[in-house]
Amino acid sequence: MKLCVIEGDGIGKEVVTVAVGVLEALLPDLELRFAEAGWETFQRQGAALPGATLECARECGAVFFGAVSSPMRLVEGYRSPIVQLRRELGCHANLRPTLSLPLSICRQGVDLIIVRENTEDLYVGDEQSDGEVALAIKRITRTASLRVARSAFELASHAGRRRVTIIHKANILPRTDGLFRDCAREVAAEYPGIQVDEMLVDTAAMRLVQAPESFDVLLAPNLYGDILSDLAAAFGGGLGLAASLNLGERAAIAEPVHGSAPDIAGKGIANPLAAILSAAMLLRVWWRRDDLAARVEAAVRQTLQDGVATPDILTPGVGTQHVARAVMERLTG
DSSP states (O other): OEEEEEEESTTHHHHHHHHHHHHHHHOTTOEEEEEOOSHHHHHHHSOSSOHHHHHHHHHHSEEEEEEOOOOSSOOTTOOOHHHHHHHHHTOOEEEEEEEOOSSTTSOTTOEEEEEEEOSOBGGGOOEEEOSSOEEEOOBOOHHHHHHHHHHHHHHHHHHTOOEEEEEEOTTTOTTHHHHHHHHHHHHHTTOTTSEEEEEEHHHHHHHHHHOGGGOSEEEEOHHHHHHHHHHHHGGGTOGGGOOOEEEOSSOEEEOOSSOOOTTTTTSSOOOOHHHHHHHHHIIIIISOOHHHHHHHHHHHHHHHHTTOOOTTTSSSOOOHHHHHHHHHHHHHO
């Protein structure tokens, strides 16, 4: 059992160490391999995702990816390393759960997961501009749509979930979003035990704000899934608690959703719980160790119930390592 560890930039270096420590405690035979990616790597090597890192990720299959900084301007030669890594490893589905935790900042009764197509839509990065008119290609394919739909329904079936809501805007984009919806419906026919409905993305956004507890599994194209999953994360305590897993047939990338947070990097107050919960997703979905994942999640819940959290969650809060020790004590005690 191998894991490629990519700490990335900023607080990625701080939270990944904690999450990997949790995995080591539960999987004593786990072999760790460390690799580089991110903005700092680009500045040193001229590549945000070096070939050696990609080779390591492919060989291991399982990857833990921290956080990377990205320039807010066009930088020649720079490409988002996580987007590139997802494509190169064929991680076509991004899984984003939102679950109520024992915190006053959380909306109670929420237990949903957004399955986001991860390889195409506007994120193919095919843009053109003459200075007056700018164009971006929205690419939706039958192959990718069927593939992510099957992942969503398989996930729902394995987890005992009962409903999948297909998100689209086919009334305005009948060819692209219409194709996505039709492919999802085609796959849904293979799972008669799962209820299926569909919703326009703007209506879904409103319904998420009004009643997030009414959703179970949401299946969405790349852009809509990206936006809705961040919205949903607010009900689970914010991005500091938001876990994710990028899933493919031959690889999986655990990735806490938060960014590199350069404003707090090195201060020892970064929240490691999103990274720890991402490790739990790797255990449950990729390694099929539901038992170990449940232990990790229970340790996180107990830590929060006991009032141990970083300043983004509780005031006053404690440091990253304090939270890490608290989770480990509840995990191994």
